[in-house]
Amino acid sequence: MQPLPDSLPTDTGKVALGRQLFNDVRLSADNTISCASCHTLSTGGVDGKKVSSGVGGQLGLVNAPTVFNAALNDKQFWDGRAATLQEQAGGPPLNPVEMASRSWSEIIDKLKQDSSLTQQF
Ligand code: HEC
Numbered sequence: 001m002q003p004l005p006d007s008l009p010t011d012t013g014k015v016a017l018g019r020q021l022f023n024d025v026r027l028s029a030d031n032t033i034s035c036a037s038c039h040t041l042s043t044g045g046v047d048g049k050k051v052s053s054g055v056g057g058q059l060g061l062v063n064a065p066t067v068f069n070a071a072l073n074d075k076q077f078w079d080g081r082a083a084t085l086q087e088q089a090g091g092p093p094l095n096p097v098e099m100a101s102r103s104w105s106e107i108i109d110k111l112k113q114d115s116s117l118t119q120q121f
Pocket residue numbers: 022027033034035036037038039052053054055060062063064065066067070073075076077078079085088089092093097098099
């Protein structure tokens with residue numbers, strides 16, 4: 001174990017893009033759910049529900065942990081099944097009871113039509 005760093009190196013362009021994607025409902029199958037739907041930053045990074053609800057009101061099995069400082073977590077998810085944030089973040093868009101997209105190409109095809117977003121990438 002290492003002590004937590006006081007700060008992590010960040011790139012302002014990537015932070016802005018990440019903030020936008022975090023709030024982007026196009027990551028979900030029916031364009032209704034964003035990461036922020038369950039990890040609402042104005043309420044501590046959680047939705048305050050017993051279990052989170054995803055596309056079509058489908059219910060998960062556990063509640064949403066906060067995303068605040070998640071980059072500093074030793075492991076991700078309640079059961080620690082993801083070792084890193086990178087490994088974790090790929091899950092929700094394709095999780096059938098969360099954002100329920102069928103594939104990354106489905107998501108990318110939608111995002112590609114947004115020229116302001118492609119420019120930022
Ligand atoms: C439908 C609700 C829902 C959506 C949408 C959602 N999450 Fe989550 N998130 C959860 C739940 C529930 C967990 C806990 C799952 C578990 O532990 O099995 C979780 C766990 C996490 C964690 C792990 C935190 C920790 O302390 O272990 C991170 C980070 C996270 N989500 C980020 C995201 C990001 C980024 C997105 C968008 C790409 C997203 N989530 C979309 C409900 C959601």
